[in-house]
Structures are given as structure tokens and as C-alpha cells.
Amino acid sequence: MTIDLRSDTVTRPTAAMRAAMADAEVGDDVYGEDPTVRALEQEVADRFGRDAAMLTPSGIMATQTLLATLCPRGAEVVCESDAHVVAYEAGAGAVVAGVQFRTVDGDAGRLDVDRVRDALRPTSFPYTSLGALSVEETTNRGGGAVHGIEVLRHLRAVADERGVPLHGDGARLFNAIVAGGGTEHAYGEVFTAFSFCLSKGLGAPVGSIVVGDAEVVAEARTWRRRLGGGMRQAGILAAAGRHALAYHVERLADDHDHARHLAVRVAEAVPGSVDPAAVATNMVYVDTGAHPAEAVVAAAGREGILVGAMGPHLLRLVTHLDVDRAGVERAAEVLIAALTTPRSA
Ligand SMILES: Cc1ncc(COP(=O)(O)O)c(C=O)c1O
Missing domain, CATH: 3.90.1150.10 (Aspartate Aminotransferase, domain 1)
Structure with a gap:
């Protein structure tokens, strides 16, 4: 028997997850009429104590819809040097969201507050303007390390001082939560907007979720549409996501x-x-x-x-x-x- 440790994305839906998918009530989600997608999005927003959530087909699409929403075009996003958004997204930050990255070396993929402060450019002309701080929780190339809520609060304070959002790439956010990094509500509060993946450790076949304020998620929906990420009877996938959140977190x-x-x-x-x-x-x-x-x-x-x-x-x-x-x-x-x-x- 093969034991596949290349990634936590290789999981196959369990029999119970497949049954939930088969039984899912569906509609056309591009019309906003898929009841299972709506239920998943509401459930996620409630869990994190935020206004709204949106299902996307992938983690990259979740991140890009958010960066495009949160940052003016041509702005700079400060992130760790080995961040997924820099290493693995085929230049989507530049091509899709229209941002450039200012990378800062961290520790196991974690941003350090002082080094971030040092990397910030003056706010005056002709410096490139800051669009957001972006953090990965947990870190991928950093080996699954956790920033934890205290560090993130400090980073949020830096972002607030500069009047920019703190973006969270929480592909494996539930791993951080289960490892004691913070509660769902604490993470929900610390990020201006963030996403997490259903298709990694949580074991769903497809899907990520964007979470944030109503206006941010509404604009991210426009970006999802623009990128061709609207899905029709996506309730089949949302049912897998709901099952994952119910049974695969702890x-x-x-x-x-x-x-x-x-x-x-x-x-x-x-x-x-x-x-x-x-x-x-x-x-x-x-x-x-x-x-x-x-x-x-x-x-x-x-x-x-x-x-x-x-x-x-x-x-x-x-x-x-x-x-x-x-x-x-x-x-x-x-x-x-x-x-x-x-x-x-
Ligand atoms: C930290 C991080 N962000 C984003 C992604 C992208 O997710 P997807 O492959 O679903 O687009 C990954 C995938 O491994 C990841 O590890």
C-alpha cells in the first residue's frame, strides 16, 4: 500500500463525506440559489464572528480575490520571503491582483514585527505605497509553524498604524487553531480578511473560503466572477466542506x-x-x-x-x-x- 506524505491535499473524501455530497440540496450558486453553499458560508462567517464568507474553487483564488479587493493596483504587499503567494502562485499577485511584493525574511516562514516595521517605506512621494501586510498561518515552506494570536495582534497594530489591512493566507488555519495558536473568534478578529482551505488537512476534495466584512466579501465575489470562479451546483462541494468542518477539525x-x-x-x-x-x-x-x-x-x-x-x-x-x-x-x-x-x- 502506498503511503502518500507529499501533501495534505492528497486525501480522498471519506465514505461519510461522499454520502453528504450525494445528498446535498443544490441550486445555481451563480444566482446565489444554492442552499448548501449559503449554509456553509453563513456557518463559517458565524464561526469566525464575521459578516460574510465566500466559497472559492482554490486557495490561490481565495488569496487573489482578497488581495485584489484589499489593495490598490500597484501597491506593495509585505509578506515573508518564502510565502506561498510569492513561491507558488505563478505571479498571480502581479498579474491578477496587480500588487508587488516586498518580502521580509522571517523565522520558519513567520513574519517578525520588528523586521516588518524596518521594511516599511516612508509614506511620502515618490515611495511605492503600502497595500497590505500578508501573513501565512500556518506557514507552508516554513514547516507548518504557527505565528499565534499574540504575534498577529502586533502585526495588526502595525497594519492599523499604517492604515492598511492585515491579510491572512490561512490555508491551514485550522491546524493553527487546533495547535493552540488562538480561537476561531480570535483569528476572525485579528485579520482584516482571510481565507482557509477545505481541501487540505480538512479532507474535502475542493474548496477554500474567504472571510471578512460584508463589503470586502461582496467585492471579492466580483473578483471571483471576473476570474471565472463562480460555480453552479456547488452545493455538492459545500456539503463536503460542511462535513469537514463538523468532523475533521478536532x-x-x-x-x-x-x-x-x-x-x-x-x-x-x-x-x-x-x-x-x-x-x-x-x-x-x-x-x-x-x-x-x-x-x-x-x-x-x-x-x-x-x-x-x-x-x-x-x-x-x-x-x-x-x-x-x-x-x-x-x-x-x-x-x-x-x-x-x-x-x-
Ligand atoms: C499557504 C498556502 N496558501 C495557498 C495555497 C493554495 O491553495 P490551492 O492549491 O488550493 O490553490 C496553498 C497550497 O498548498 C498553501 O499551502
């Missing part, structure tokens, strides 16, 4: 536990390869040392363990709904063998 703690266990096992067997203390949620980054990461990926793949190379000597392993304790044990065994066997070098 269990994220199991994924975190599995990730920590995996990190400890590998760190004990291959000293220096992993820092278990850095594992805050469901990601484990492994330094392959003298072994090229691609060779370890190939060796593990031959044993049915799929992992991702994130750099020449860096692997990422992500735990999720479709990986249990036995799977994690097996992955640790195979990885340790690949990292300690000269053949895989």
Missing part, C-alpha cells in the same frame, strides 16, 4: 501527533536530520545531509512511501487524514533506511 490533533512522532523517530536514528521541536503542526522537514533529496525520494518511492523534495537536500512530509500511526511508523522505517544506506546517495 482530529487534526492526530495529524500533529503523527508528525511529531515521525520527527522524533527520524531524529533519533539520523541525528541532525530533523528538529522535532520545530514540528508545530502536520509538517516535517528533513535535512537529507549528504544524500541528494531526489535520491531519497526515489528510494522511499520504491518502498511505497511518497515524500516531496523541497530543495537539493530537503524533504517535506505532511501527515493527514489518510495516514494512520502504522503508516507513519512504516514511513519512518523506510526514510531512516534511505538516509542511512549508502546506496540511496
